Amino acid sequence: MMVFQACLDGLLYSGLYIMLGLGFFLTFSVLRRVDLSFGTVIMVSIYLASMAVSPSRFNILALLLSCLTAIIIGFFVGSICFGLVRGDPRNSMAATLGVWMALEELIIQLPGHGRGQFVENFLSNQGLNWIPSLRFDHTIIFFLAITTAFGLYLFLRYTKIGLAIRTLAFDPDTAALMGISRKIIVIIATSIAAAIGALAGYLFAMTQHGIDAHFGMWVTIKGLVILFISGATSIFGIIFAALILGIGERLLTELFGTTFRELIGMTLMCLIIAFIMGNNKKYRI
Amino acid sequence: MEHSIAMICIYALLALSFMIVLRVGEVSFGQQAFFAFGAYSSAIATAMFEVSLPIAFAIAIIIGFFVAWMVSYLVLRLYGVNFSLFMLVFAEITRDLFSQWTWQLNGSNGLVGPEGSMGFARIDFFARAGLSGEWQLFILCSITVSIFIFVNWLLQNEWGLRVVATSVDRELAELRGINTKYVRRTAFILAGGCASISGALFAHYVTFIYPSNFGLMTGVHALAYTLIGGTGHVLGSLAGTVFDVWLLEWLRFAGPYRMVIFGSVIVIALIIAPSGIVSNRAVRRDIKLWGS
Numbered sequence: 264m265m266v267f268q269a270c271l272d273g274l275l276y277s278g279l280y281i282m283l284g285l286g287f288f289l290t291f292s293v294l295r296r297v298d299l300s301f302g303t304v305i306m307v308s309i310y311l312a313s314m315a316v317s318p319s320r321f322n323i324l325a326l327l328l329s330c331l332t333a334i335i336i337g338f339f340v341g342s343i344c345f346g347l348v349r350g351d352p353r354n355s356m357a358a359t360l361g362v363w364m365a366l367e368e369l370i371i372q373l374p375g376h377g378r379g380q381f382v383e384n385f386l387s388n389q390g391l392n393w394i395p396s397l398r399f400d401h402t403i404i405f406f407l408a409i410t411t412a413f414g415l416y417l418f419l420r421y422t423k424i425g426l427a428i429r430t431l432a433f434d435p436d437t438a439a440l441m442g443i444s445r446k447i448i449v450i451i452a453t454s455i456a457a458a459i460g461a462l463a464g465y466l467f468a469m470t471q472h473g474i475d476a477h478f479g480m481w482v483t484i485k486g487l488v489i490l491f492i493s494g495a496t497s498i499f500g501i502i503f504a505a506l507i508l509g510i511g512e513r514l515l516t517e518l519f520g521t522t523f524r525e526l527i528g529m530t531l532m533c534l535i536i537a538f539i540m541g542n543n544k545k546y547r548i
Numbered sequence: 549m550e551h552s553i554a555m556i557c558i559y560a561l562l563a564l565s566f567m568i569v570l571r572v573g574e575v576s577f578g579q580q581a582f583f584a585f586g587a588y589s590s591a592i593a594t595a596m597f598e599v600s601l602p603i604a605f606a607i608a609i610i611i612g613f614f615v616a617w618m619v620s621y622l623v624l625r626l627y628g629v630n631f632s633l634f635m636l637v638f639a640e641i642t643r644d645l646f647s648q649w650t651w652q653l654n655g656s657n658g659l660v661g662p663e664g665s666m667g668f669a670r671i672d673f674f675a676r677a678g679l680s681g682e683w684q685l686f687i688l689c690s691i692t693v694s695i696f697i698f699v700n701w702l703l704q705n706e707w708g709l710r711v712v713a714t715s716v717d718r719e720l721a722e723l724r725g726i727n728t729k730y731v732r733r734t735a736f737i738l739a740g741g742c743a744s745i746s747g748a749l750f751a752h753y754v755t756f757i758y759p760s761n762f763g764l765m766t767g768v769h770a771l772a773y774t775l776i777g778g779t780g781h782v783l784g785s786l787a788g789t790v791f792d793v794w795l796l797e798w799l800r801f802a803g804p805y806r807m808v809i810f811g812s813v814i815v816i817a818l819i820i821a822p823s824g825i826v827s828n829r830a831v832r833r834d835i836k837l838w839g840s
Binding site: 538 | 570575622623625626629630632633634636637638640641644645648764768771772775776779804805807808809810811812813814815818819822823
């Protein structure tokens, strides 16, 4: 029973991890660069949107606004770190670190908001009628994540823009020869990534009744871990990695407590990376 | 000023460790783990067993080499993002281990030793030996300069060429008869040793270490120092660290907003000088001019 409950709780985290992983996956696939500011951009968007909307308590608007803000901030950050910073791809990564530091500190210095921002949960947190131990909001978030992943899969598979994104992710030279504008595709892909990330971040903040200034770091680390576990090769890989991480974390907490959860989880991850994960994978969606 | 120079010496060595890994074509997010091993091992040696400083530093280097050698058997099977992730997770495991680890002995001033997340206090070798601030700075500077000269000598020699060949095209390097596994392993072990001695200097200079000193941000900052300074020459790590530490000190006037300015300046620096403050070509040209 305890294990069953842990799995159910883990599904919430898996749902959030799926969306975060998808955001990182899209950005990484088209840019071939790690965006360390991804989580911080999401955190800032949620802060700004919930600050602007919270007096009116129109929470759906806050959710939409945070997605829009994430797209706008993400666009500017992307233009600077991936457009203006040239040369070694690692420089772009270091530039995103600079943006991370600057944005996080700006949020900490916001008058009255450095310690955290309240985000109201507009979904019911009661258990379902047929499975009382499964919360309604957790279920909605998980299904939303699966729907988002499936929607993204269909978009990438059956639309022209999706084909362009896949081509660019597979081989930038081929994409250029096919007349695909890298600039436009990168903007589209990173905008979708920012919107999905902000959706995940807002939903998580909602279930936790708020976020603090270190939320961005959490998002970035979790997103990176999912991206790397999945091998960054397919959407289904992301879903699989997110399920393993989300449910695995909850199970380890139940079995070993919070003290040894991280230690055991990370050791297992190290061994998985070293012995199972293949190398030299071609990035494709 | 003295404090800034000491911090530059410590973090320049950590940045150098990141630079060595970058030179073999990998990005490590986890050199701070060796930094932690060096800090704890040397602190245990001087504070708990009261051995002399050179022996404690030698222990730190040996521990750094040994841990890097052990880890290399797992991590050197990996390349690219898998390598980076492994190192990130390894560093977090190390930090977590030190957060759980308690081992204290009765010393002359009461209990001393690592105390889990409360850290390790009273690493007071410098104070017990009666070394003044200038002497401490001299020790830090001389160790840092010696290691920089040694690593530069290694990189300018045949081993350095093999490192570059391995980084540029591993398969081609193997076709030319270079044992790339050996090159990657030796570079990784050397990087571990540099980070470890840096940790030993850090522990003895600040006299109090916490597991949180060895978190991801420490590693990412040191990596940024290297990239800002440039990876073409060992002086890049030093220049990047000097630039960043000096900038942080100088920005004190900005009060709480200094990290905002600092982050922005990092981005601007990378836009203006993408190959870093110090490029290999520039250093060689300057040396030639100086020689003539």
